[in-house]
Amino acid sequence: MLIKKPSDIPSSEITPKSVYMDRRRFMTGATLFGAALATAGCEMVSPSKVSANTKLTTTKSPLSTSETPTPEKDITNYNNFYEFSTDKYGPAELSRNFRTSPWTVKVSGAIKEKKTYDVDSLMKLASLEDRIYRLRCVEGWSMVIPWVGYSLSNLINQLQPTSKAKYVMFTTLMDMGQFPGQRSGVLDWPYTEGLRMDEAMHPLTLLTFGLYGETLPNQDGAPVRIVIPWKYGFKSIKSIVKIDFVDYEPPTAWNKAAPNEYGFYSNVNPNVDHPRWSQATERRIGEFRKRPTLMFNGYGDQVASLYNGMDLKKHY
Ligand SMILES: Nc1nc2c(c(=O)[nH]1)N[C@H]1C(S)=C(S)[C@@H](COP(=O)(O)O)O[C@H]1N2
Ligand SMILES: [Mo]
Secondary structure, eight states: OOOOOOOOOOOSSSHHHHHHHHHHHHHHHHHHHHHHHTTTTTTOOOOOOOOOGGGGGEEEEESOOOOOOOHHHTTTOOOOOOTTTTTHHHHHTTTOOOOOOOOOEEEESSSSOOOOEEEHHHHHHHOOEEEEEEEOOTTOOOOEEEEEEEEEEHHHHHHHTTTOEEEEEEEEEEETTOOGGGGSSSSSSSSSEEEEEHHHHSSOEEEEEEEEEOOOOOGGGOEEEOOTTTTTTGGOSSEEEEEEEESSSOOOOHHHHHHTTSSSSSSEEESSOBBTBBSSSSETTTSSEEEEEEGGGGTTHHGGGGGGGOTTTOOO
């Protein structure tokens, strides 16, 4: 976000179809190749990411938008995931061999009992829902994404936070070997994010394991991420290994990098401009004409009351 002046990304700049079609074809080929070897009894080659395309059993959610989801090829080829690359088209390629198994998530801090979940058991903690949410990137583009997950409140309730739990802090995996971006100083790694307790408990806040009915592609934050649809996309932290309950406002990656540009709250707000560009409009990926950006990304009816009495220009 510091790198490119992002407000205007014409949809023509999204990877030309031929490029990802080729990539697709290549991946299908690789999978078939791997399958053939497996049949022949060779254990050496593991074709990339069988686990990234596992079908999930889900139910529909009344919290979904009725808007048409952005095509999967855009959601999975146009990414912000700086641990892999600051180039939007980089993560799809660079994350291909990312290891999401085994994967554990540590929960600690002001809760009844510290715990380490295997991600598979974490996924089974509540029933998975299809949640179609708008995602508004602070750079000025947006998508509609059919996530799969359950409200984070399900986990939090099970953990029984104590009265000292005022905020929740999330941390992404630190692993320079797998994340080439972590060898650069573009952000202070590991990426961290945070929510106030009432925000974390809000039913819209989704502990997310999949999209388009399958487990998360690596570039979208496999195996588990958070999605907070009324906040700018960078709050929706990917590939989480730690959830901590604390009594202070947690440091967050983008706030540390540019505090005057990215606040802790980062609620989508068309009336508060980024210092370097307007936030009044956005470009929905795949569309030509810009749309007006909606207060709280259109989720105001559900979340505005969380901020009663707060000056949202000050708490940007
Ligand atoms: N760990 C981590 N989480 C991250 C990011 C990142 O660079 N690292 N980018 C954020 C930003 S800026 C956005 S817009 C969304 C993009 O999610 P998507 O690529 O699945 O659409 O992820 C967010 N979560
Ligand atoms: Mo973003």
